[in-house]
Amino acid sequence: MELRINQKAYQVDAEADTPLLWVIRDNLGLTGTKYGCGLAQCGACSVLVDGNVVRSCVTPVAGVVGREITTIEAIEEDEVGKRVVATWVERQVAQCGYCQSGQVMAATALLKHTPAPTAEQINAAMINLCRCGTYNAIQSAMQDLAKQESV
Amino acid sequence: MNNRRFARTAGWLVLLCVVAAGLLAWYVTRQPASPFEQQQATSFEPALVSRGEYVARVSDCVACHSLTGKQPFAGGLEMATPLGAIHATNITPDREHGIGAYSLADFDRAVRHGVAPGGRRLYPAMPYPSYVKLNDDDVKALYAFFMQGVQPANQANIPSDIPWPLNMRWPIALWNGVFAPTATYAANPGQDALWNRGAYIVQGPGHCGSCHTPRGLAFNEKALDESGAPFLAGALLDGWYAPSLRQDHNTGLGRWSEAQIVQFLKTGRNAHAVVYGSMTEAFNNSTQFMQDEDLAAIARYLKSLPGDPQRDGSPWQYQAVAITPAQNLGAHTYATRCASCHGLDGKGQPEWMPPLAGATSALAKEDASAINITLNGSQRVVTAGLPDAYRMPAFREQLSDEEIAQVLTYVRSTWGNQGGTVDTKAVGKLRGHTDPASSSPIILHMR
Ligand code: FES
Numbered sequence: 001m002e003l004r005i006n007q008k009a010y011q012v013d014a015e016a017d018t019p020l021l022w023v024i025r026d027n028l029g030l031t032g033t034k035y036g037c038g039l040a041q042c043g044a045c046s047v048l049v050d051g052n053v054v055r056s057c058v059t060p061v062a063g064v065v066g067r068e069i070t071t072i073e074a075i076e077e078d079e080v081g082k083r084v085v086a087t088w089v090e091r092q093v094a095q096c097g098y099c100q101s102g103q104v105m106a107a108t109a110l111l112k113h114t115p116a117p118t119a120e121q122i123n124a125a126m127i128n129l130c131r132c133g134t135y136n137a138i139q140s141a142m143q144d145l146a147k148q149e150s151v
Numbered sequence: 152m153n154n155r156r157f158a159r160t161a162g163w164l165v166l167l168c169v170v171a172a173g174l175l176a177w178y179v180t181r182q183p184a185s186p187f188e189q190q191q192a193t194s195f196e197p198a199l200v201s202r203g204e205y206v207a208r209v210s211d212c213v214a215c216h217s218l219t220g221k222q223p224f225a226g227g228l229e230m231a232t233p234l235g236a237i238h239a240t241n242i243t244p245d246r247e248h249g250i251g252a253y254s255l256a257d258f259d260r261a262v263r264h265g266v267a268p269g270g271r272r273l274y275p276a277m278p279y280p281s282y283v284k285l286n287d288d289d290v291k292a293l294y295a296f297f298m299q300g301v302q303p304a305n306q307a308n309i310p311s312d313i314p315w316p317l318n319m320r321w322p323i324a325l326w327n328g329v330f331a332p333t334a335t336y337a338a339n340p341g342q343d344a345l346w347n348r349g350a351y352i353v354q355g356p357g358h359c360g361s362c363h364t365p366r367g368l369a370f371n372e373k374a375l376d377e378s379g380a381p382f383l384a385g386a387l388l389d390g391w392y393a394p395s396l397r398q399d400h401n402t403g404l405g406r407w408s409e410a411q412i413v414q415f416l417k418t419g420r421n422a423h424a425v426v427y428g429s430m431t432e433a434f435n436n437s438t439q440f441m442q443d444e445d446l447a448a449i450a451r452y453l454k455s456l457p458g459d460p461q462r463d464g465s466p467w468q469y470q471a472v473a474i475t476p477a478q479n480l481g482a483h484t485y486a487t488r489c490a491s492c493h494g495l496d497g498k499g500q501p502e503w504m505p506p507l508a509g510a511t512s513a514l515a516k517e518d519a520s521a522i523n524i525t526l527n528g529s530q531r532v533v534t535a536g537l538p539d540a541y542r543m544p545a546f547r548e549q550l551s552d553e554e555i556a557q558v559l560t561y562v563r564s565t566w567g568n569q570g571g572t573v574d575t576k577a578v579g580k581l582r583g584h585t586d587p588a589s590s591s592p593i594i595l596h597m598r
């Protein structure tokens with residue numbers, strides 16, 4: 001089957017029910033996307049599919065054929081993604097960094113749909129787990145980003 | 152004079168009682184007839200043994216008579232009944248603890264009539280009211296398989312912990328007299344061969360009714376074939392709601408095609424649902440091994456059982472909803488915990504992750520299945536030796552009773568679903584009953 005990832009076409013040989021995460025990491029070697037739980041619980045594996053955030057560990061690959069997939073490797077090619085990463089750096093959000101690829105994806109998806117989210121909307125969207133507890137730093141970065149847009 | 156009459160009456164009464172007691176004693180220890188009475192078979196053609204293995208698969212003997220990781224058919228599964236626990240027995244050909252000393256007729260009486268050698272009655276947790284439908288050929292093949300295709304296991308049976316006098320077995324004979332049919336399956340001449348084969352499997356070896364038919368006060372299945380409307384009409388059991396297998400639009404198979412029924416039984420999933428709860432074991436151990444013609448026959452038969460619009464409610468139709476995750480606790484929990492797999496639109500990712508829009512568990516009044524799967528998650532669906540990639544996680548440790556009640560209320564009243572509200576107390580109760588360390592476990596583990 002053919003997958004479109006980060007504006008490129010990839011030929012993939014995988015069973016229809018293979019989780020997208022395994023295809024991305026194992027078949028294609030794009031290891032920026034992380035495996036946390038495999039059960040849709042943590043968000044470490046988040047990628048964008050047609051601009052929406054999905055958890056790739058519970059996304060059968062057959063379901064994303066013909067759709068536009070974006071992973072962390074290409075997030076800075078996206079206008080919003082680029083701003084998110086810059087703010088993340090500015091606020092020094094990352095600790096170990098394991099969850100951060102997923103966090104950036106969730107943040108980018110939110111801001112693409114809702115450029116100036118309210119605190120409530122941020123809370124509802126930024127639900128990925130971080131075992132280092134960077135939640136406060138994520139909050140600050142998100143507030144910065146929300147302000148940037150509303151100015 | 153009066154005294155004499157009294158003595159005579161009393162004498163008659165005593166005699167009557169003795170006769171009645173004698174009759175009763177005869178009845179409750181009676182050995183039912185078997186067509187194999189005089190036959191003594193000791194060695195069998197390999198073809199018959201493998202035919203028997205197939206019958207054992209279809210009958211899902213392994214579900215109760217084996218423990219995972221232990222020797223097959225050596226018994227041991229604990230079933231909690233209201234009176235105490237009973238344990239499935241060793242049915243390997245071991246002569247000491249198993250059924251190695253059974254003649255074909257003994258075996259037949261146990262399987263089809265629930266009577267062990269010596270007249271001891273089996274508990275109807277053994278589905279002999281269904282297995283009685285098995286034809287002679289299948290019983291014989293089954294015997295050949297257990298005698299020659301199964302490794303003997305020298306493993307003692309675990310005695311039941313039901314206290315005396317409740318552990319006396321003879322009253323079961325009376326139960327049998329009222330509730331257990333005695334005839335094997337008789338083909339319905341008004342139907343074709345495929346339908347009849349399906350009816351045979353569903354009513355007999357498949358014993359689908361053990362879970363899917365509601366039970367009466369005496370734990371009897373309310374109907375054992377299509378002549379009774381309650382047959383396969385859905386039942387609450389073991390903390391799960393086994394849905395209707397009739398043509399009910401909402402809670403049954405009304406929206407499933409024959410091909411989809413076949414697909415479900417063969418691969419464990421289709422566009423409507425994925426196996427879960429007790430059905431996972433039935434799939435892992437039994438239905439996936441059935442031959443395509445047999446699955447087609449089952450589908451044909453099930454599609455012939457009419458639904459009951461009165462019980463089922465008005466036909467479900469999808470209704471789109473605006474996505475406002477913050478509107479209440481239920482919607483918020485859904486968006487954060489459930490939507491990654493089941494979709495904000497409730498449509499899931501068929502055939503991998505089932506839709507919740509239009510799901511039986513979201514349409515049935517009984518909310519046990521919805522609560523149970525949320526608390527405890529699903530077991531691995533293993534097809535042809537390969538576990539599937541996705542499973543429902545257990546939320547027991549992550550969500551409170553109230554959060555589960557709210558999220559399920561949301562699921563059961565959105566997208567046209569009409570199952571309705573889930574009570575926080577109901578969640579708490581099932582949480583207790585399904586706690587592995589529970590002192591009040593799920594009652595009567597019948598399969
Ligand atoms: S790895 Fe996908 S959500 Fe945790």
Ligand code: FES
Nearest residue numbers: 097099130131132
């Ligand atoms: S930064 Fe370490 S897990 Fe989030």
